[in-house]
Amino acid sequence: MTHVADRYDELLSLIHALASGDLAFRLRVPKAGEPGVHDDLEAVFLGLNMLAEELEATTVRRDAYQTALDELQRTQAQLVQSAKLAALGELAAGVGHEMNQPLQVICNHIEELPHLVEERDHEEILRSADEMQDAVGRASEVIRQLRTFARDAVRSEREHIDVGAMVHDSLVLFREDLRVRGIEVILDLADDLPPIHGNPIEVQQVITNLVLNARDAVTGRENATITLRTSVEPGAVLIDIQDTGPGVLPELRKQIFNPFFTSKSEENGTGLGLTISEQIMRRHGGTLTLRNNEPPGAHFTLRFPAEAP
């Protein structure tokens, strides 16, 4: 006959084992017919064993969740990175195109100049000089904008942002692209907007994302137009980006902010543009909303908290 007192040590061992993380520890429970402890204590032992069992299983599940979560976070970081690279690719292509046009003009003029000199066509020579000057101006504007972009990219801290200037600058790199697609851009920028406080590169990323979405939505359509409007409300600065594309279907309104939701073909859309944009807006204490709009076309509003003067 085993006495209850004989098994205190065992009971304590279980408690110590569980407390120190050894979740595989179990109490020995006498089999039927074997001399054992009192029936009631045996039930406690069995209960404790079940508890230990449950604890162990929970821990295994928790570890599995943690692994999945780590994996998810890694994947998410990779996706954000690839979205950034996609944006960079878009930027590089845009810059290439913006630079090629003025370079072409300059290249042809230079090639023609000796002939013009020989022909003593002074009028044409002066005209060439004017056109080359214009071309240099265009190229310089692209480079100026790129410089702003590069400067902003290395700074992560927040600063005062002139929203109107940023909207204007964001368009510079895509002006040629929008023009060849026959897209009209209407800028309606309010005077005397209060500055906002934020990370310039991120705010620019949001504006660029929305403009590129609008561009893709209106490309190939009649009267393709993108309107960018800035305005002020008590305590807030607003940027509205509206296009004359097909708009967002009512049943898709909620989905468009979801990661990987895209209506574009695989090579054109990562499905992360709006997700990332919304995250950025939230980090700035602002919002990104899709308006209920008439007539059809998508209309997004960015709302930033205005900085106290």
Next chain:
Amino acid sequence: MKLLFVDDEAPIRRIVQRGLGRSGHEVILAADGEEAWEQFCAAPHSFDIVFTDIRMPRLDGVSFLRRLRAAGHEVPCVLITGHLPKEQWTEEPGDVLAFLEKPFRITRMLEIIEQIAESA
């Protein structure tokens, strides 16, 4: 030689017309694919070669080329491109005579025209 030059940048059109004209070529100009199609259809069999930019408003260069081929016109075409290398061209290879990368020289255009003249 009579050629059709399609580009949406007015200064480039003017210089190319003058430069090639100096070598005795007749250069018809168009600012986009639609205009090019109209110009071409006005005298379909008179053109010896077409130079067209790819990125243009209304109708781009590749669509214009497709329209030409679909209508059975076999006029040699040169695509002017800012970013599409020849290796990335996935259409019928025979449809394009050559790719001209921006920024291009007028002398390079003259070389291509000479090739056409020799093979004719």
